[in-house]
Amino acid sequence: MATSALPQKRRSEEADVELEWTDKQSAFRKLICTGEIYNHNIQDPQLFLERCFPLFKTNVETKHQALKISCFLLYIFLSPISAEEKEIYISSKNKEFFISDGIYAWYTEHVVEAITKKFDSFQERDSGLALKEIVKLCVNPNVNKGFRVGRNHELPDVIRDKRAVVSIHSSDNECCKWAVLCALYPVKQSRYKLSNYKKFENELNFTGIPFPIEFKYLTQFERQHPGISVNVYGIQYDNGDWMVARKNITQNKEFKFVPIHISKQRYNRHPNLLVFQTDFSNIYHFYFITNLSRLMRSSLTSHKQSIHFCERCLCFFYTEDKLKVHFEDCIKFRALRTVMPSKETKTIQFENYCNNEKLPFVIYGDIECMLQPFTTFPQSSERSHSEPVHVHMPYSVAMYVHCTHDEKYSNFYFYRGLDCMKWFTDNLNAISDNMLQYFKNKKQLQMNDQDKEFFENAKTCHICKKHFLTTDVRVKDHCHFTGKFRGAAHQSCNLNYKPSMIVPVIFHNLTMMLTFL
Template identity: 25%
Template sequence: SDNMERDLIEQATLLNTREEYIAWEQRCDEFIESLKEQSRIKRSRLSTGNRQSVIACITQLESLKDSVRGRFVHVGATYGLRWREVETAFESRILTGAIINSNYIEPRRFLEDASEIVLESVQCVLQRYDSLKINTVFNGEFVAGDKRANKSITTRNYELYQCTDLREWYMSRVVEPVLASLEEFQERDSGWALSRILNLTVNANKLNPLRAGCHIKLPREIMLKRAVINVRSTDKLNDCAIRLPSEDKWLSFCNHCRKECIPFIVYADLECVLEKMNNDSQSATHMYQHHNIFSIGYYVHYSYDSSLSGYRFRRDKDCIAWFAEELKNLAHSVQSIISANVPMVDFTRDDWEKFNSASHCHVCEKPFTPDDTRVRDHCHLTGRYRGPAHTNCNLNYKDSHCIPVVFHNLSGYDAHFIIKEIATAYEGRVDLLPIIKEKYILFTKHVNSTKIDQKNCV
């Protein structure tokens, strides 16, 4: 089909008589009809891109016919634009049409004069459908020295509804983007310049906006969180409504211990070297390199005492086993720190005055009532006084037993090297948050040997 299209374009420049034109037009019509048959087949072997190319070829040949017709057939002075619909087999396609240009030279005038035809066609489609998704393609012939080529400028899909201002859409989403892209393309160093306007193709597709459905009962664990507004049908016509909570119902934050800065955190990374493999296999695919870990390092940060922070590393083939053992030792160290309750520093006279005059709990930020028992909350790691608190707030304001380990490129690569060693080096289950079977966002290792009196382990 590409050769046939090229031949027709070349022959159009060589026509000298009306008889030659009539014969050429007949061949052109036959070829256009064969292309239309291809675009109409619903189970065609053509890909989506090839179908788009067929439609573009049809519109370009129609434009060529109009330009050649002017040389052999007399047309009125007002003849310049013609609307032509093209049948396609796209499942969601409602309309594909092209405005064929005959004698327009200036792109802006062509687009502005084509507006009435486009808007009339789109308006007719909108009367049958509540909404559309529509885009346009500006096709032109460009020259660069002795070279000629047909190029297209495609606008983005835009959603149209019956309440949409179509004229404003056409100017802001079609005319201005096409002219801007055309100017940008010609100002590049490519050397291409617009020689002839071929057509403007309009593609309208079905649009199914997101709709509310019937009520679906939430799982109990999600419902108890009271963080989801569940849409429910209110009548037999399936008109949906959202029942918002009344003014006396509020969602509140309860995990107040999460407000404290994490006392311990680890930052780690490892490095590998590529080792060449000796493989004499004649197979088309074989392993020729192997990743070997040669170093690993980590930095542990103590937020309450920076003097305890430090960096450690190791470079040898057993560095992963060393790192797993280091994490185990760190877990035991943290467990002993958390278990040792540092007493609160002595109160001064000013501290007592502030404590007695306080009106709100510093943990939950709610006011004290006359029946509340207020206590002095302090940090068990440093002995620092933090503020007055309710008794229950003070008891639940605990330090975390989790040590976050921020590992560079863990989910993408490094997890493969450390997960097996950490899972099997010492007792304790591993909790995974996977992306796929072999790729994890994060995992948590429980160190059973840090458990005391059946309490949480590190």
């Protein structure tokens, strides 16, 4: 029998119900699809957004080569004065997404961090509203129509002076075709003249591919030309702006080369192309890259000699043998550009300060079993060389609930009987209901004269250990379970310093016991 009676109330809803993606029809022509992911009892916005990532990845990643994606999160806030419910939409910007981008890094930066930052800013403005519910995440992927390729335009001086790119002088919108022909049918002189490639125009099949061409048609071009593969690269400044094909651009900005379209398989007939946005328009122009090493070397290293680039991830090597070894591994993964941390971000610092707090509750458990002989021996599999002769039958279970803040909530429970596992699960649910009430019963701040003096003289935040600036808002941080004053803190640190509602259940040798239970 149990040493203490426990309430048998169960939870009505579980927080970890599987999320589902729901497609919605759209009246906008460029909108590929509108997806909605509804919430199931998750109260933390960041946790909900992280849970949504697998569905986001599945439904967005394979849509198009180039997209613009915007998301918004629907909250319901409650006014404590009038008890009126208000719907608040917090959205992310419509950002470009390419197939070469790392989708997890893109989602973390442009969705999770962007929406979470706006949510924190909304709360810091002292809106007076209390979050009641997170309703849903809406995802709106749009076709990136800006990436169409057109007529000849002058190269920026910083690229033209490298003499590693050829621009075909054409007056039509078929620059992609002329750049590919320039690579496949090289000439010795006047490589920029269109007349050198007119005679090879019918050698390529562009049936079903409109001009100006969009990036999504490059895959179709490769299917129509077995034995030909195409890679396309662009140039971005560090602030995310694309380098534009005009001479009066700012030359002293730091820029990087970005893979936009990488062929799944590289053939001997393989042109590398560079794409630039034209001056003050949404039309893009193709150029043929004659020497990838000369074009990209100075933006990555001060090495003066020729280096060898991996065309998929743009890592560079000083010998061709090292490149071959690298390529054997690189071909197994998706084509992504490797980005090294900057001087400002090369040091990783601990930021999840809420993890410094002790958990309010922890449960320790143990199960005892007895060996019962088999009356009929089960048939072993063909791969097994052992025969089971006994089965583990649980007959006793014990657990100790420990409360960090108040010993009166700590207790020891045990039970003997063949139904001990049912007793354990039933009472574990009952204990969790008691803990939920404990979590909801938050205590107000309690301060004595010494605490008030300490707060007035505090120079550093007790959470992040950084000094207060004159523009910082200082707040009084306290324990929500005891009401005790813990110290002075930044307002943003205090908002993120939330007590954990996770209750770990720790068992002795549970990994082995699960095999038998």
